[in-house]
Every structure is written in C-alpha cells, then in structure tokens.
Amino acid sequence: MSYENLAVEEKSGIIRLTINRPQSLNALNQQTIAELERFFGTDYAGRTDFHGVILTGAGDRAFVAGADIKEFLxxxxxxxxxxxxxxxxxxxxxxxxxHRPVIALINGFALGGGCELAMACHLRVATEAARFGQPEVNLGIIPGYGGTQRLNQYIGKGKATELILTGKMIDAKEAERLGLVNYALPAAEAEDKALQLLQAIATKGPVAIQESIRAINAYYAQGDGYIAEAEAFGRTTATEDFREGAAAFVEKRPAAFKGK
Known part of the structure; x- marks a missing residue:
C-alpha cells in the first residue's frame, strides 16, 4: 500500500497518517483526496488490528493550508x-x-479544506501555533467540503456564520474556547495528548467504540439519533465484549476485549 501524498507509520497499534506535501503547505489536491479515499475507504476499512489514527500534516507550518486553488480554477x-x-x-x-477513532493533530494552518478535514475527524488536538478559518469567501466561493455544516455543529450557528461570512482566521486558544478543538497545547505536549487519548480509547470495547461513533453521527445525518442509539445499544448487548466487560466489572479486573 504505497501513496504519493500520504505517509503512513504504524507503532503499537496506532497509525500516524501524514499529509505529505510540505512544499504546498499540504494543500488538498485531487490526488491527496483520492489517497485519503483509498486509505479510509479500502486499505484500512476492513482492518481491526489497530487502535486508531492520528492525522497530521508534514512540517511545522501547516496541517492543511487549504485546497489546491489551481485545481479549483x-x-x-x-x-x-x-x-x-x-x-x-x-x-x-x-x-x-x-470504525476506529481518528484524531486530527493540527500543527499549523488549518484553512478552508484543511479546517473541513480536521472537523471530519472524531477529535482534534491543536498546537498553540495552529490557525483555523474558512476563508473561501475571499475567493468568491463558499466552503465546499462540509464546512457550512460541521462548523455549525461544533461552534453554533451564530459564530459559524460570522467566521464563514468574514473569512476570519482564529488561533488555537480561540478554537478551543469555541469548542472547535478539544485541546490547544504547546507543540511538545500536543502529540502526547493525541496518543494518550487513543491509548485510553484502546482499553475500551472496540465494538462499543465503533457503535458509539455510528450513533453520535446519526443525529447529524438523520436529524434523530435516538433510533440509531437504541439499535446500536441492542447490538452491543449481544456481544462477547459486553459479557466480558460485565464480568470484569463484577470481578474487579481489567476487561480483555476481543472486538466480538
């Protein structure tokens, strides 16, 4: 599984996926989009032998600084x-x-498509140097990769409307205050935090994690996630993992989940 614009490293069950176009501030061109599609939709879609993914950008200037404007034209x-x-x-x-948690490690500019990519991840950890924005109106267009929808979900309609209509850029601390990122930390601490989050999640039931992601997303996809939650709850109560988790709780020992 080789990629032109993505670098993949795997260690201790955690995959570090890097957008590797530092000469273009990791801008999202169609080749990179195609490789992300292959990674998440094909190459790793059926794998269960890892705990999660940390998605980041190469270098220390940008996570993803936007989309490829020449391609847009x-x-x-x-x-x-x-x-x-x-x-x-x-x-x-x-x-x-x-099916596994994806944490965006945002190490610089996350603008336009980069901000949209970060918002598509399940959690976001930013370095203090990170900057966020949807500046598409400066080009006479609007966000096109989900920005008008996900930004509303994370920070509310009023503030999302302001940021989209003004094209204003905000820093990491403001993004944390608004709820756009989970943590804004010094660079030396940000990657450790992303790893700690995945390591904590790795101790939980894998089926429960997958079903939680599905149920959480159902609200935004369907407008009513309660049915999806009940269905997912039913599926998890029928698993070996639930029986193991319950037994471990009663016996006061760590659970040995098998993802079944």
Missing part, C-alpha cells in the same frame, strides 16, 4: 464545481464514519 472552467464538492463530502464522510 480548472474545475470552474469545466463547470464541475458541484461534482468536486460531492466527492469531497463522500471522502470526508468515510473519515467521520471510520
């Missing part, structure tokens, strides 16, 4: 803007619905 000339946005939606949904 070509798409505009061809009249394929809607198709481009729909493809981005499909790929980012793969990340949002991935």
């Amino acid at each position: 070509a798409v505009a000339e061809q009249g394929n803007g809607r198709e481009m946005a729909e493809r981005g939606h499909e790929v980012f949904f793969l990340i949002e619905n991935f």
